[in-house]
Amino acid sequence: MERVLEQKFTIEYQYNVFFTKGLFSLGNNLFKNFLTVHSNPGFKQKILFVIDEGFMDAHPNLAEQIRNYFMESEDFILASEPLVIPGGEICKNDPTCLDNIIQAVDQYGIDRHSYIVGIGGGAILDLVGFAATISHRGIKHIRIPTTVLSQNDSGVGVKNSVNFKGKKNFLGTFAPPKAVFNDFEFLETLDERSWIAGVSEAIKVALIKDLSFYEWIENNAEKIKERNSSEMEDLIFRCADKHLEHIRNGDPFELGSSRPLDFGHWSAHKLEQMTDFEVLHGEAVSIGISIDVLYSYLIGNITREEAFRVVELMNKLGLPIYHPILDTEEARFILLSGLLDFQEHLGGKLTIVLLEKLGVGKDYHHLDYLLVLKTLDLLKNFCQDQNPVYEAS
Amino acid sequence: MERVLEQKFTIEYQYNVFFTKGLFSLGNNLFKNFLTVHSNPGFKQKILFVIDEGFMDAHPNLAEQIRNYFMESEDFILASEPLVIPGGEICKNDPTCLDNIIQAVDQYGIDRHSYIVGIGGGAILDLVGFAATISHRGIKHIRIPTTVLSQNDSGVGVKNSVNFKGKKNFLGTFAPPKAVFNDFEFLETLDERSWIAGVSEAIKVALIKDLSFYEWIENNAEKIKERNSSEMEDLIFRCADKHLEHIRNGDPFELGSSRPLDFGHWSAHKLEQMTDFEVLHGEAVSIGISIDVLYSYLIGNITREEAFRVVELMNKLGLPIYHPILDTEEARFILLSGLLDFQEHLGGKLTIVLLEKLGVGKDYHHLDYLLVLKTLDLLKNFCQDQNPVYEAS
Numbered sequence: 001m002e003r004v005l006e007q008k009f010t011i012e013y014q015y016n017v018f019f020t021k022g023l024f025s026l027g028n029n030l031f032k033n034f035l036t037v038h039s040n041p042g043f044k045q046k047i048l049f050v051i052d053e054g055f056m057d058a059h060p061n062l063a064e065q066i067r068n069y070f071m072e073s074e075d076f077i078l079a080s081e082p083l084v085i086p087g088g089e090i091c092k093n094d095p096t097c098l099d100n101i102i103q104a105v106d107q108y109g110i111d112r113h114s115y116i117v118g119i120g121g122g123a124i125l126d127l128v129g130f131a132a133t134i135s136h137r138g139i140k141h142i143r144i145p146t147t148v149l150s151q152n153d154s155g156v157g158v159k160n161s162v163n164f165k166g167k168k169n170f171l172g173t174f175a176p177p178k179a180v181f182n183d184f185e186f187l188e189t190l191d192e193r194s195w196i197a198g199v200s201e202a203i204k205v206a207l208i209k210d211l212s213f214y215e216w217i218e219n220n221a222e223k224i225k226e227r228n229s230s231e232m233e234d235l236i237f238r239c240a241d242k243h244l245e246h247i248r249n250g251d252p253f254e255l256g257s258s259r260p261l262d263f264g265h266w267s268a269h270k271l272e273q274m275t276d277f278e279v280l281h282g283e284a285v286s287i288g289i290s291i292d293v294l295y296s297y298l299i300g301n302i303t304r305e306e307a308f309r310v311v312e313l314m315n316k317l318g319l320p321i322y323h324p325i326l327d328t329e330e331a332r333f334i335l336l337s338g339l340l341d342f343q344e345h346l347g348g349k350l351t352i353v354l355l356e357k358l359g360v361g362k363d364y365h366h367l368d369y370l371l372v373l374k375t376l377d378l379l380k381n382f383c384q385d386q387n388p389v390y391e392a393s
Numbered sequence: 394m395e396r397v398l399e400q401k402f403t404i405e406y407q408y409n410v411f412f413t414k415g416l417f418s419l420g421n422n423l424f425k426n427f428l429t430v431h432s433n434p435g436f437k438q439k440i441l442f443v444i445d446e447g448f449m450d451a452h453p454n455l456a457e458q459i460r461n462y463f464m465e466s467e468d469f470i471l472a473s474e475p476l477v478i479p480g481g482e483i484c485k486n487d488p489t490c491l492d493n494i495i496q497a498v499d500q501y502g503i504d505r506h507s508y509i510v511g512i513g514g515g516a517i518l519d520l521v522g523f524a525a526t527i528s529h530r531g532i533k534h535i536r537i538p539t540t541v542l543s544q545n546d547s548g549v550g551v552k553n554s555v556n557f558k559g560k561k562n563f564l565g566t567f568a569p570p571k572a573v574f575n576d577f578e579f580l581e582t583l584d585e586r587s588w589i590a591g592v593s594e595a596i597k598v599a600l601i602k603d604l605s606f607y608e609w610i611e612n613n614a615e616k617i618k619e620r621n622s623s624e625m626e627d628l629i630f631r632c633a634d635k636h637l638e639h640i641r642n643g644d645p646f647e648l649g650s651s652r653p654l655d656f657g658h659w660s661a662h663k664l665e666q667m668t669d670f671e672v673l674h675g676e677a678v679s680i681g682i683s684i685d686v687l688y689s690y691l692i693g694n695i696t697r698e699e700a701f702r703v704v705e706l707m708n709k710l711g712l713p714i715y716h717p718i719l720d721t722e723e724a725r726f727i728l729l730s731g732l733l734d735f736q737e738h739l740g741g742k743l744t745i746v747l748l749e750k751l752g753v754g755k756d757y758h759h760l761d762y763l764l765v766l767k768t769l770d771l772l773k774n775f776c777q778d779q780n781p782v783y784e785a786s
Contacts, residue, residue: 005637006407008407009406017399017400167499253404349436
């Protein structure tokens with residue numbers, strides 16, 4: 001006799017992405033108000049801050065600022081001094097960084113009604129999100145991204161991760177934050193490279209989703225490069241908006257097989273590994289976009305002019321479109337193996353987004369290795385004709 | 394200028410709990426049919442089995458049976474020989490067990506469209522669920538519980554976990570399986586203790602949710618104790634049904650502060666730790682229920698007769714209702730500290746379920762330590778008057 005019980009339920013996820021300046025200045029009540037609205041009257045909820053070491057160095061008063069900000073709070077207490085953790089891939093590669101956060105959760109009695117707040121670049125936010133999500137089966141986490149890249153892309157999304165024995169993002173979950181606070185003032189201390197690297201994710205989303213946004217970036221490339229805040233703020237806002245829209249209208253937890261926002265990413269992930277993360281993620285994405293754009297041209301979807309218009313935009317912004325590590329045959333072979341890693345991470349069928357035309361992405365399930373190699377030659381030649389950007393960095 | 398973007402989406406979760414016999418016999422197509430229905434035509438999906446060592450020892454032909462079962466499958470291939478992992482708390486305490494599964498995911502190229510299938514007791518299923526959920530941000534997992542306890546309770550639910558430095562379930566997530574297969578034949582090799590220990594979760598759910606189910610257990614206690622399969626199958630089915638109903642109608646991912654199915658559990662978790670897991674979870678729950686039932690009597694919610702009716706049911710079934718480790722004052726103090734652990738894991742406010750009356754649970758936010766101590770005295774006296782069950786085990 002066989003019997004069956006059916007289980008079915010839905011979970012609603014909701015969070016806001018706030019854009020502000022001077023998040024922890026005493027006059028700015030945005031963060032406090034958020035916490036008050038979500039507080040549990042009569043209980044002091046704990047907040048544990050985990051801060052990117054590099055960002056902390058550039059903002060030496062931050063810990064004190066945070067302490068003052070919460071000084072008179074009735075409903076919230078700081079669990080401890082902020083945990084300071086090295087940013088970048090280091091913190092995702094080194095298991096002790098994850099362990100330190102979990103240890104702090106235990107030591108300071110951070111519970112499911114408390115918050116862990118990550119302040120830093122995408123890597124720190126990935127790590128903090130993962131640590132929070134697996135501790136006590138899910139402590140609430142808040143993200144405060146401090147780079148262009150994390151403010152407009154990964155930081156506003158629903159993913160977290162750490163690396164496992166060098167394999168990027170091998171471990172992680174889908175777990176929306178409770179809130180994201182994008183403080184534009186935090187971008188002021190970014191170095192030139194990081195400032196511009198984050199723009200590539202905006203170009204990515206514009207190319208596959210929104211031609212008018214792409215054209216806006218072209219028209220404002222100069223100002224963005226010259227660190228004009230107002231244009232950068234608009235770029236981040238629009239990019240974050242597109243990213244959020246894509247998540248909610250698509251497949252938020254990627255239960256299907258396509259991840260259309262991964263345009264330009266199959267090669268980017270590999271390139272980061274190959275250069276030992278000397279190439280920033282945004283830079284790798286810029287090169288990855290260049291490859292995929294030229295590939296889209298080689299299979300006849302867009303014209304040569306359109307393809308090089310994109311490559312030139314990135315070149316003009318100061319983003320790399322090629323890397324000399326790709327000069328050797330072995331390296332190119334390793335790059336191509338990135339397609340296999342990508343397939344495995346996604347599962348089953350390979351799905352790569354290419355351009356159907358400028359502003360519209362399209363899924364493909366096969367890439368011709370020889371054509372990929374040809375894009376590399378085209379990009380290398382382009383660099384040799386121009387000022388080779390990669391040598392400047 | 395402050396701006397805000399709102400993100401909101403829902404995710405639907407669905408899975409079936411199948412009840413069968415001889416799951417891997419060649420004539421039983423239940424499992425194969427499930428896989429076929431969920432297959433991705435044209436792709437061979439991989440299946441990685443992770444099996445409880447103790448269960449494997451009791452079923453030495455299992456690996457071969459599984460191999461034969463999948464031999465002629467068009468759509469599925471076994472990723473490797475089954476991973477065999479020690480069951481019980483050991484596998485949740487030892488980080489290398491988690492690591493071994495993740496390692497296998499990497500080694501055998503298990504992707505998000507493949508399955509990890511756990512076969513074993515609750516601990517193995519907790520571990521496998523956690524490993525699957527965090528690998529590649531979520532590989533599908535299937536649960537095949539092999540104990541009464543896991544078939545009627547934890548195995549059909551949505552939680553997974555491992556321990557962290559001895560702290561039970563400190564790490565974990567909420568992640569529904571893709572399916573659960575309850576094979577009643579797997580229960581035949583259970584020893585006496587494990588057979589009966591699982592009944593306590595049924596008594597728990599009946600006491601707080603369903604008086605008629607509770608009375609059914611009372612009326613069938615003899616048969617259940619004598620290992621009458623048919624009554625045990627009905628008990629498991631009804632208990633699993635109640636558990637699933639509670640999850641979907643309540644707060645599946647425990648985003649609020651109450652977990653009413655945790656009746657009898659605050660002390661049970663502590664007792665397991667205190668006895669180094671010599672006491673089985675179901676046995677600890679039986680003692681925990683006894684404490685909470687007597688507490689419900691002491692605060693006037695139920696009569697003395699009703700309270701001891703429950704205690705006597707458990708005694709009659711051969712379930713322990715007290716443990717001699719609780720004879721000392723220090724031990725009782727440690728037991729009471731379980732309330733704090735429980736509060737911390739839940740977060741914020743302590744919420745304990747007690748009985749409003751038989752068949753109806755009610756949330757409480759405070760327990761009187763002296764009354765808890767009194768329940769222990771009552772239980773100890775009860776045991777001294779009867780045949781002390783705990784000495785038999």
